[in-house]
């Protein structure tokens with residue numbers, strides 16, 4: 480990884496005083512942003528502060544030197560470049576799904592987020608992140624390991640972008656709301672991700688996590704044509720998602736299902752040819768094409784007839800687990 484050392488002043492300095500919960504990715508000691516700017520290093524260990532293209536690089540020394548993680552980061556750099564060149568999922572689908580997801584988040588934490596410190600882990604194309612920025616939270620932090628994704632955002636007031644590993648989120652007691660949409664199925668170590676997520680939230684802070692529901696992950700086999708080494712590494716049901724969240728110090732307060740397509744019909748529908756045909760005719764008449772159908776069908780009707788594509792868990796941090 481090629482890095483250049485610059486000064487945080489170049490990167491949206493107006494927002495940095497709000498970022499008071501940064502910790503060293505190596506030793507987890509608190510880091511003063513002021514100290515980083517002058518010393519470029521942790522005061523407690525050997526870790527050196529760097530930036531890439533003006534964006535703080537908060538990766539541990541192990542992550543920076545470990546060849547496995549280098550492969551993992553390169554894999555996601557390639558995915559982000561491919562995705563920005565030609566969106567892997569239809570843009571219209573992503574936009575409408577992120578609108579729905581935003582409404583789930585705001586229904587959970589309240590419509591006014593002006594007093595909240597908010598973080599999105601894995602900003603990707605930024606559909607959700609840009610919506611949050613318009614709502615003007617007290618602080619908005621965007622984390623990703625893919626620099627091409629982060630580079631597309633213009634610095635905005637009270638917004639900070641950070642290159643960091645979601646399995647070692649470099650914050651402590653910093654956020655009132657943390658969101659991870661389609662991230663948990665990608666990380667190598669689920670416990671590392673959830674424990675460091677827990678650490679970065681304040682007590683009673685909200686964690687909203689979305690993952691594919693009961694997905695057939697064989698589709699990510701390279702033997703079946705998948706071009707990437709790492710994509711989705713696991714799939715979740717409500718039970719398995721609740722289990723890992725609860726054992727990482729979260730209370731699951733709400734579960735939502737979303738995203739429906741007629742190729743994922745419930746067994747009672749799939750088995751009855753006539754019913755299936757009628758349903759598909761109605762979908763075609765009512766929703767014209769698949770993207771709109773998936774994005775706009777009522778969640779309750781969708782769940783009655785089809786297997787959902789996504790599951791969303793709205794949680795609160797109960798206890799510190801680290």
Ligand SMILES: [Zn+2]
Nearest residue numbers: 503506521524
């Ligand atoms: Zn340190």
